[in-house]
Amino acid sequence: MKILFQFFVMLLVTPLVFADDLLSRDITVYKNPECGCCVKWVDYLKGYDYNVNVINTRDVLSIKAKHKIPEQLAACHTAMIDGYIIEGHVTERDIRRLLLFRPEVKGIAVPGMPIGTPGMERGDTIESYNVMSFDEEGNIEVFVEH
Numbered sequence: 001m002k003i004l005f006q007f008f009v010m011l012l013v014t015p016l017v018f019a020d021d022l023l024s025r026d027i028t029v030y031k032n033p034e035c036g037c038c039v040k041w042v043d044y045l046k047g048y049d050y051n052v053n054v055i056n057t058r059d060v061l062s063i064k065a066k067h068k069i070p071e072q073l074a075a076c077h078t079a080m081i082d083g084y085i086i087e088g089h090v091t092e093r094d095i096r097r098l099l100l101f102r103p104e105v106k107g108i109a110v111p112g113m114p115i116g117t118p119g120m121e122r123g124d125t126i127e128s129y130n131v132m133s134f135d136e137e138g139n140i141e142v143f144v145e146h
């Protein structure tokens with residue numbers, strides 16, 4: 001019985017682990033050269049084996065405008081991975097969730113800079129926040145609640 005159970009667990013887990021290996025880890029990050037929390041977020045991703053292509057620019061606003069990121073979702077840095085936009089201090093778990101389920105959106109965003117998100121650590125303080133998704137038409141929805 002125990003062996004049967006282990007076999008079923010293996011069947012369930014194996015495709016997920018396998019799929020995770022196939023997900024892209026090549027990410028481009030646009031950020032201001034003076035942005036400290038952006039660097040921390042980049043380091044956080046590197047800690048999860050992402051290949052991070054950092055592009056420093058003093059005009060991050062035009063990047064956001066070019067990719068039609070809704071203004072109310074704006075944060076410090078804008079990233080691109082596998083055809084999706086990642087705006088702000090998104091966790092790598094939520095990035096992988098996006099790449100795994102591939103919803104029909106342009107990207108996801110953590111608006112502002114909630115305390116406790118990767119790169120925004122302040123001791124033990126953790127603010128609750130929502131990861132929002134946005135699409136081509138400007139529709140905004142909750143992607144994940146934290």
Ligand SMILES: [Cu+2]
Pocket residue numbers: 037038076077089113119
């Ligand atoms: Cu930031």
